[in-house]
Amino acid sequence: MSHCLNPSCNFQNPETSPKLNFCQECGSKLKIGDRYRALRILGQGGFGRTFIGIDEALPSCPTCVIKQFFPADLTSAVKAAELFHQEAIRLDDLGKHPQIPTLFAHLELDGKQYLIQEFIDGQDLLRELQEQGNFSEAKIRMLLGDLLPILQFIHERNVIHRDIKPENIIRRRFPSTSGSIAAGSHVLVDFGAAKYVSTAAIMETGTRIGSAVYVAPEQVRGKSIFASDIYSLGVTCIHLLTNVSPFELMDMDGNWVWRDFLANTSISRGLGEVLDRMVLAAPSQRYQTAQAVLNDLKNANSSNYQVYVPRLAKSVKRSAIAKTNITPISVPKPPIQAIAPQLSQFSFETATVKINRIGVGKLAKTLLQINTKQKIGRSYFETLGNIQGKPISLEMVFIPAGKLQIGSPISESDRTKEESPRHIVNIPAFFMSRFPITQRQWKVLMDNNPAIFIGNGDRPVESVSWDDVQSFCQQIVERTGKPYRLPSESEWEYACRAGTLTPFCFGETIMANLANYNAASPYLYAPQALSSTITTEVGSYPANAFGLHDMHGNVWEWCEDIWHDDYDLLPKDGSAWTQGSDRSCRVIRGGSWRDPAHYCRSAKRSRNAANQGDRTTGFRLAVTLIS
Structure with missing residues (x-):
């Protein structure tokens, strides 16, 4: 079957032999560059849609990912088009890394831009978290062992990803076609927010793009640096460890209290201190390179480190300060309005509506599924x-x-x-x-x-x-x-x-x-x-x-x-x-x-x-x- 690329149509054309070249509903072209055909929508956001597709120019018709630039908010269309074009440029260079999707083509059809890139058969880490629950220390160490070399690779090429989060990390189901990357390895995707930097522009404003919950403080202020990616990766790790939104893992003074949400998960003190330094608010006190994080992770494997047992937030903060030799900066507080009482935890159930489309064309049915979560x-x-x-x-x-x-x-x-x-x-x-x-x-x-x-x-x-x-x-x-x-x-x-x-x-x-x-x-x-x-x-x-x-x-x-x-x-x-x-x-x-x-x-x-x-x-x- 072929999914119509016209956003105003979206008709799911049934399978035919030979393959259709035009949509049966609106007459729009179904192939991009006379070779790439969209099969179904993977997802969509403010800048466009993503499809699963196939490359019909090759005998095996291999699967690919088709990204269509179609901004929902026309006021940001110019900026979005620039980011889309930059993603093609970045992927053309960075896609040579086996854990970054390869760019196959950058094309235009009916006034819309398309990126065609390698399909990674796997599951993103947010979905894995939702299905399997909190990550263990072993899984976090494997994640860091995979992602940090990728960050080192892109940073050496003066690129900041700027949008590292669980959704943008995919765990492979199968080895890479070359056999160089094993099943279970992680792949970093979505370089649409990536920014090329130079020495003169490294602190340039206007680089805020990213998911707010994972973004470093300096990036919020419009000044992304290489250490901003390290911060986002650290926040991603504590989200996966706790299964709690990072927004909820800080106290009212902005101090991380993520250990309070580990539930039954125990982690080594060494890994905890590495994560603490990755997510420090002050960029100068954070790790400056991915290699430095890797070095400390290796040292943290020493038998001198003991398994960390969650403690009260105050003792956690004193411990972290003592170990990293960081002197707290005295920041004047606003005038006191009232003192917050002691907070207690409560458990609640939330829900998400998942939309499933079954069938094609006018006979298609939509089924709604409610997924709940504690x-x-x-x-x-x-x-x-x-x-x-x-x-x-x-x-x-x-x-x-x-x-x-x-x-x-x-x-x-x-x-x-x-x-x-x-x-x-x-x-x-x-x-x-x-x-x-x-x-x-x-x-x-x-x-x-x-x-x-x-x-x-x-x-x-x-x-x-x-x-x-x-x-x-x-x-x-x-x-x-x-x-x-x-x-x-x-x-x-x-x-x-x-x-x-x-x-x-x-x-x-x-x-x-x-x-x-x-x-x-x-x-x-x-x-x-x-x-x-x-x-x-x-x-x-x-x-x-x-x-x-x-x-x-x-x-x-x-x-x-x-x-x-x-x-x-x-x-x-x-x-x-x-x-x-x-x-x-x-x-x-x-x-x-x-x-x-x-x-x-x-x-x-x-x-x-x-x-x-x-x-x-x-x-x-x-x-x-x-x-």
Whole structure:
């Protein structure tokens, strides 16, 4: 079969003999350069799509990978085209390494660029982590033994990869065709973000591209260096060891506490100290070359090193400082607002919707599969008071600092112009309530229950205005001494997405068993279900990757921001936008029980009068605390 290359068609042409040269649905050419044919989509992102294909110019029709440049966001098309062209140049040189995919061709068809490269039969490490769980020390050592020589190779050629992460590392299922690389060896892929550097340009700005969760601090500031790749590889290793997002492996001061998340995994002190040095924030204190890391790994095999047993975070940090002879740099802290209480771990289940296409053409069917996963979060409990002798508390979840590309891409179904222009917002660490504020929590502070859907007290409070919520915040501030508040709109979307770029935190679509919304109006491939007529108890559905429940549906949630028709002047520091426009109109996010699925998207925005409450609108709290 042949997959149409026209993004507006995407028809899966059935197998024929002889092979078709044009799509039966739209008439577009099916072969690139009269030899390469796309069979099926492997994946897609902001810059284009990737296909599994074959080379029909050779008798064996060997498998290949076809990368199609097709940017979803036209505002970044020029930059994307430049990166695509640079990837071809880099691969042409670097592909001579047996653990870097070989570039076969760089072609153009119907105004679109294509890269044809070697197909690596294997599985990326993120998928391996999801299927097999935490990596052992032996697997991490094997990974470092494979990847560090590759980094040394590309760095010697003045190339920085800039996007090292589990998804871009593939473990081979079979030996290479030459037999020089064994089955089980690792291959580094995706050089689209790679940058050629010179002595004069090594600290040049404008090199931020990469996956935020793995990116070195200097790369975030636009200054990639060779040690940035070493940092990303180190973060990749601790992610694979812990099976926890790196965003969750730092404390509020930015110190790595990854050992606290090792669960039952034990590692040698030597490997732990090598990883510690790979992920140091200061580039000058980090390893400068891949060879230096390899040398220390070899020395760490000495019998003088003992197996490391996880300890408390404070003792870990003192140990790491003593071993590496690093003097902590004294950085002035911002004025103390309130001291964070002791955090405890909690376990939660999150879900991902996987879309499977079966069949071809108009007879094709789409099947949705929900994959669940157990994760660990950190939170604290705030006692609000007592009702009939029973303590009522509020659980606040730690949300790590990070970057958010707020809004939606133009390719997202049902997006609106209010969700643009997209730009990067820096989000400092904060806490957000794990659930929407419940009727029980409202009553213990306000001594009333304005909700329409009265339950056992664990349904979200609704029918509260923005002004009402400000009174609630004032009450909890006076009771606890902590600066509780509504989240900013940027904080809300960042917390909702929990590191995802898809329309929903669960993936490309949402289903009736993942959130409370009007499932009679589904999104994309989701099946139609019954419409909802009432709120549900908080926490009735899976959490997102941060451990937050009900971010999609149930009730709309008030934000601190004044409503504006776009993001043009939205603060880039994550704070609420409270200047300009009409102060009597405030932002609400998340959709509700009675809304169609597309209203519940992570990027969807709406508004309400600040003095108006209705049965679809509630809220949750945020707070910034200093440790």
